[in-house]
Amino acid sequence: MTQTYDLVCIQCGTPLETGLRTCQVAEADGRRLTQALLRGCAVCAESGIKSNFTVKLDLSPLRADARRGVDALADRSAPGVWRWHRLLPAAPRFRVSLGEGNTPLVPLKRFGRRMGVPNLYVKDESRNPTWSYKDRLCAVGVSNALEFGAAVITVSSTGNHGAAAAAYAARAGLPCVVFTLDSTPDVMKTLMQAYGAYVVAMERPRDRWRLMGAMAGERGWYAISGFQIPPIGSNPFGIEGYKTIAFETLADLGAAPDWMVVPTAHGDGLTGVWKGWQELHELGLAPAPPKMAAAELNPSLEPALLNGEPAPRPGHEGQGRAAGAAGAAGAAGAAGAAATAATAGQLQDGGSAPASDAEPAAPDSPAFSIDVAIGTQQALAVLRRSGGRAVHVRSVDLIDLQRRLAEDEGIYAEASSLAGLAAVQRLAEEGALGADDVVVAVLTSTGLKDPGATAARLPAVPLIELDAGQLLDTLASVYGARLDT
Numbered sequence: 436m437t438q439t440y441d442l443v444c445i446q447c448g449t450p451l452e453t454g455l456r457t458c459q460v461a462e463a464d465g466r467r468l469t470q471a472l473l474r475g476c477a478v479c480a481e482s483g484i485k486s487n488f489t490v491k492l493d494l495s496p497l498r499a500d501a502r503r504g505v506d507a508l509a510d511r512s513a514p515g516v517w518r519w520h521r522l523l524p525a526a527p528r529f530r531v532s533l534g535e536g537n538t539p540l541v542p543l544k545r546f547g548r549r550m551g552v553p554n555l556y557v558k559d560e561s562r563n564p565t566w567s568y569k570d571r572l573c574a575v576g577v578s579n580a581l582e583f584g585a586a587v588i589t590v591s592s593t594g595n596h597g598a599a600a601a602a603y604a605a606r607a608g609l610p611c612v613v614f615t616l617d618s619t620p621d622v623m624k625t626l627m628q629a630y631g632a633y634v635v636a637m638e639r640p641r642d643r644w645r646l647m648g649a650m651a652g653e654r655g656w657y658a659i660s661g662f663q664i665p666p667i668g669s670n671p672f673g674i675e676g677y678k679t680i681a682f683e684t685l686a687d688l689g690a691a692p693d694w695m696v697v698p699t700a701h702g703d704g705l706t707g708v709w710k711g712w713q714e715l716h717e718l719g720l721a722p723a724p725p726k727m728a729a730a731e732l733n734p735s736l737e738p739a740l741l742n743g744e745p746a747p748r749p750g751h752e753g754q755g756r757a758a759g760a761a762g763a764a765g766a767a768g769a770a771g772a773a774a775t776a777a778t779a780g781q782l783q784d785g786g787s788a789p790a791s792d793a794e795p796a797a798p799d800s801p802a803f804s805i806d807v808a809i810g811t812q813q814a815l816a817v818l819r820r821s822g823g824r825a826v827h828v829r830s831v832d833l834i835d836l837q838r839r840l841a842e843d844e845g846i847y848a849e850a851s852s853l854a855g856l857a858a859v860q861r862l863a864e865e866g867a868l869g870a871d872d873v874v875v876a877v878l879t880s881t882g883l884k885d886p887g888a889t890a891a892r893l894p895a896v897p898l899i900e901l902d903a904g905q906l907l908d909t910l911a912s913v914y915g916a917r918l919d920t
């Protein structure tokens with residue numbers, strides 16, 4: 436069965452006006468639809484806000500089965516995220532899968548108790564085919580690319596998104612062009628190239644978006660990540676893939692958690708997970724959806740949420756919490772709003788945007804996967820609608836948490852992934868969590884994506900002789916381990 440759906444603005448609800456039905460389109464129409472879709476909502480743009488579209492499914496065919504529980508909506512014979520194909524937009528013959536999803540929900544008993552959050556879980560997304568949750572996005576996004584007749588997949592990424600797009604494009608038999616940054620770790624570049632993607636690096640983040648946008652606009656390349664300035668988020672079909680995190684979590688827990696925490700750059704994961712919960716809610720399966728928390732490296736969503744501003748504005752890690760709670764927008768806010776309006780206009784014209792503070796010039800945080808200076812409207816909307824929080828986290832804390840999670844619980848996650856647990860820690864410290872609250876943090880990727888950041892804090896492995904005494908001495912001197920009892 437093919438889903439019936441429409442495409443509407445995530446902010447104002449205006450449907451995408453293309454003169455097309457937005458399901459079961461012919462290939463040529465699909466390409467035109469993709470072009471219109473990726474520019475964002477024209478109505479919101481008139482008021483200076485850049486907003487993404489979202490896929491609005493007709494859930495009515497599911498209501499009867501939903502009365503039997505969430506498992507009744509799953510097709511256990513289908514691969515990967517497509518076990519939830521009744522809630523995902525793709526015709527059967529276009530579905531691409533590498534067996535993504537169905538990742539474990541791992542209770543962190545020891546770690547959680549130390550944090551004062553006894554009911555803490557991680558959704559360990561490092562178990563996906565390319566070891567990150569981007570596989571869910573790319574499974575659905577690349578399937579849509581096939582359905583809409585795309586000839587080339589393109590993506591702008593510092594790693595996880597690029598690797599996933601490359602792998603799923605390979606699986607679909609489509610060429611993939613990845614725009615990355617010169618500063619991206621070599622492991623990530625190798626991974627993207629290993630799947631046969633054509634990888635090019637640029638020095639400035641916004642340059643890759645501009646070039647990718649030009650190729651999408653002029654050549655019809657299918658953009659599976661966003662390229663708008665300021666950003667609106669990724670391809671809405673891809674974002675649908677993240678809904679399956681909510682479906683699986685409900686299936687595992689039997690009820691919605693109180694909080695769901697997602698490391699956030701442009702808010703694709705946050706938006707998709709929340710959308711999953713919203714659909715479960717509409718189907719009567721999640722009477723009380725979780726509050727969503729966005730863990731952000733640079734405070735952009737946090738001040739917008741606290742100050743009731745209409746849109747996020749650029750933030751930088753060094754601003755800290757004080758900036759987030761600064762109250763009135765002030766000079767920085769006015770400057771940010773002006774930059775937003777200017778860049779939005781220039782993008783529409785296809786012109787070149789000037790360098791501004793919209794992105795870090797050269798991201799150097801170990802949490803480079805989420806090191807963006809400005810959040811998105813879609814993320815802000817989720818936080819407002821779920822009664823959630825944006826939480827500013829610090830790079831230095833992420834490396835420490837990476838070590839603690841690996842040593843305490845046996846899970847080695849990418850530094851960016853730890854942003855979710857850093858946010859949980861801060862929410863707990865602030866008393867925002869109830870004593871019995873069930874909290875799920877999405878652990879987005881594996882530490883093996885950037886082992887250099889981990890190795891930098893570890894001692895060199897000592898070389899020893901065939902000597903038990905030297906062994907015990909070395910364990911004590913190098914590792915501080917006293918095992919000679």
Ligand SMILES: [Zn+2]
Pocket residue numbers: 444445446447448449476477478479480486
């Ligand atoms: Zn709109």
